Amino acid sequence: MRTLIVGIGALGGLIAARLRAAGSPVWLATRNAESAARLKASGLRVIGVGGAVSVETVEVAPLDEYLTGSRFDLIVLATKAHDAIEVASKLSGLLEPGGTLLPIQNGGVPQMLGDRLGECVLGGLSNLGATMTEPGIYEQRNAGHLLIGELSGGESERAERVRQWLGRAVELRVTPNLRGAVWSKLLLNCSVTTLGAVAGGTMREYITSSEGREVFEQSYDEALLVALASGARPERMIVEPIPPARSGRSVPSEEYDAWLDQILKGYGDVRPSMLQDIERGRITEIDFINGYVVSIAPQFSVHTPVNAAIVETVHAITRGQLAPDPSLLELILQASQ
Numbered sequence: 001m002r003t004l005i006v007g008i009g010a011l012g013g014l015i016a017a018r019l020r021a022a023g024s025p026v027w028l029a030t031r032n033a034e035s036a037a038r039l040k041a042s043g044l045r046v047i048g049v050g051g052a053v054s055v056e057t058v059e060v061a062p063l064d065e066y067l068t069g070s071r072f073d074l075i076v077l078a079t080k081a082h083d084a085i086e087v088a089s090k091l092s093g094l095l096e097p098g099g100t101l102l103p104i105q106n107g108g109v110p111q112m113l114g115d116r117l118g119e120c121v122l123g124g125l126s127n128l129g130a131t132m133t134e135p136g137i138y139e140q141r142n143a144g145h146l147l148i149g150e151l152s153g154g155e156s157e158r159a160e161r162v163r164q165w166l167g168r169a170v171e172l173r174v175t176p177n178l179r180g181a182v183w184s185k186l187l188l189n190c191s192v193t194t195l196g197a198v199a200g201g202t203m204r205e206y207i208t209s210s211e212g213r214e215v216f217e218q219s220y221d222e223a224l225l226v227a228l229a230s231g232a233r234p235e236r237m238i239v240e241p242i243p244p245a246r247s248g249r250s251v252p253s254e255e256y257d258a259w260l261d262q263i264l265k266g267y268g269d270v271r272p273s274m275l276q277d278i279e280r281g282r283i284t285e286i287d288f289i290n291g292y293v294v295s296i297a298p299q300f301s302v303h304t305p306v307n308a309a310i311v312e313t314v315h316a317i318t319r320g321q322l323a324p325d326p327s328l329l330e331l332i333l334q335a336s337q
Contacts, residue, residue, distance in 0.1 A: 001165045004029055004072040006063060006091060008039060010130040011104065012078030013138045017044035018169035021053035027072070028060040031083075035135065036060045042136035049140045050170075063087065071096045074162060077103040077113075081288040084109050092117050100158055104146060106189055106285055108292030110182060114151040122159060123178040124148045125185055128170060145171035149178030177235055183227040184237040189289045190307060191220040192263065196272035197284070198313055198332070200324030204268035207260075211329040218306040218336070223293045229300035238266040278317055278324060286314040305336035 006029040043056040110123040129141035163172040199206040206212035234241035244255035
């Protein structure tokens, strides 16, 4: 399966290195010629969970060089969300007839690309933890996996073919309910990840305040209402997606506290990736997480004032008008009234 990986950051680099180390041919696409030259000189190296691998020779070039006639059976799109939306239409032209585009971004990106590009898109999301310590050097942080499936639901031969092929590099699982799985991760991203970025810390730090808990509950409940209204069936991830004793919104109870504790055990001490993006001056993925929820909610007559206020707050932070701080959680509640 002739494969192109677009985006050689933490996740794309990890997959590329392990696939190449397994003896499978793979081509890499970077943003520019400078990045390609650096990777061609350094090769790829992975350390951490899953064992160390090193690849000295890699086929790598700027994406534009592939646009002049190259064709692939599979393109793994591993860029940040905003870059994925920007380049996806170009990539569909690089596919062989019947070829597959596999986006593995957070949030609503797979569905957005499926709506734009049609059946060539196979949905994906990642539970792999990886960091890029420097270009060409990656650390696998957990024994996670990629989850793939048809956006329309059900099983397919191509999903199984992709699983077998990329499974030479990392663990892959196929689900007949990819939309539900995407929403399950999106629910936690909308609440856990984004609120940590706003507050400037971990979930365990911000959830101790009454404002932190209230914003968490309302942002989660709004996103869940949109998911259910859309017809999605969110799947269990760390917890059951529907909180205990729920009747339109989260209800305080011992059962709810136990449900929340399970989330804290999994994510409570994790420094949010969105906060790291803010600190490094990078574009965040807010428009594809909480922003995605807000953008599709009107289709189902669902109101999402807290998520809308979160989006505006993150944009204000990235513009330099605000700085991450726990006090912003109270401002979000005020703005959503």
